[in-house]
């Protein structure tokens with residue numbers, strides 16, 4: 244083991260202290276940060292995530308409102324709730340937990356959230372603003388990764404950054420944020436040929452695929468910064484990342500663990516985005 248660990252748990256705890264202090268100030272001025280979380284259906288993993296988000300809000304002194312809707316909720320009923328939250332001045336951020344049940348169109352639902360309350364940063368306006376270098380809300384996971392890199396003191400200017408996974412919620416916005424910090428960015432996807440050769444060039448490697456242990460030590464440049472966004476639950480109930488931690492940590496300079504890495508930072512940046520929403524609204 245040669246790599247140093249980037250602890251998301253520790254970084255998140257210290258950022259959340261700052262957020263709680265700011266939330267108390269805003270509350271004293273009559274602007275308690277308010278986050279609404281909407282959960283449709285009974286997916287057990289989603290229930291755990293949503294509970295974690297609500298509890299993080301409460302610990303930071305936010306108002307948090309959880310709306311649970313049945314699995315068979317109609318598109319109109321869900322959009323109706325979002326519109327009600329859009330109009331509620333005590334709510335600064337709205338998060339509709341994904342994935343939604345299959346009969347619902349998540350694009351339409353996300354576009355119905357007011358862009359000024361879209362603390363996930365998933366609305367097309369927010370995606371466009373990020374793309375053009377004028378972000379309103381940055382999506383929480385890539386924003387959390389950038390915070391981890393910043394607080395660890397990684398200089399991104401001119402660095403070779405390789406992002407594996409090109410999703411709208413992680414890979415694509417991650418590539419944009421890295422680019423904006425001056426990295427030379429390669430965005431790999433499921434069709435990429437010779438993934439290993441791309442990985443081996445990376446000074447900073449961000450992996451967001453959702454395949455347990457797919458990146459092994461032989462694919463990592465010695466001394467590289469390895470950020471593992473994957474959270475996979477194995478049949479034995481244990482969590483593991485997309486990076487094979489054991490072999491990767493022999494080669495990397497810095498590495499994030501799973502759990503305790505990017506996950507806690509994602510929730511922290513949700514709180515951060517909600518604070519930013521309040522500050523813009525007053």
Ligand SMILES: Nc1nc(=O)c2c([nH]1)NC[C@@H]1CN(c3ccc(C(=O)N[C@@H](CCC(=O)O)C(=O)O)cc3)C=[N+]21
Pocket residue numbers: 291292295338339340341342363383474482501502503504505506507508509510
């Ligand atoms: N609209 C929306 N926004 C999201 O941000 C969103 C979503 N939908 N759907 C699901 C994914 C998943 N996600 C996680 C956040 C934190 C942890 C996290 O803190 N994980 C802990 C472990 C938690 C455990 O033990 O299961 C860790 O990595 O240490 C995990 C997953 C946010 N998501």
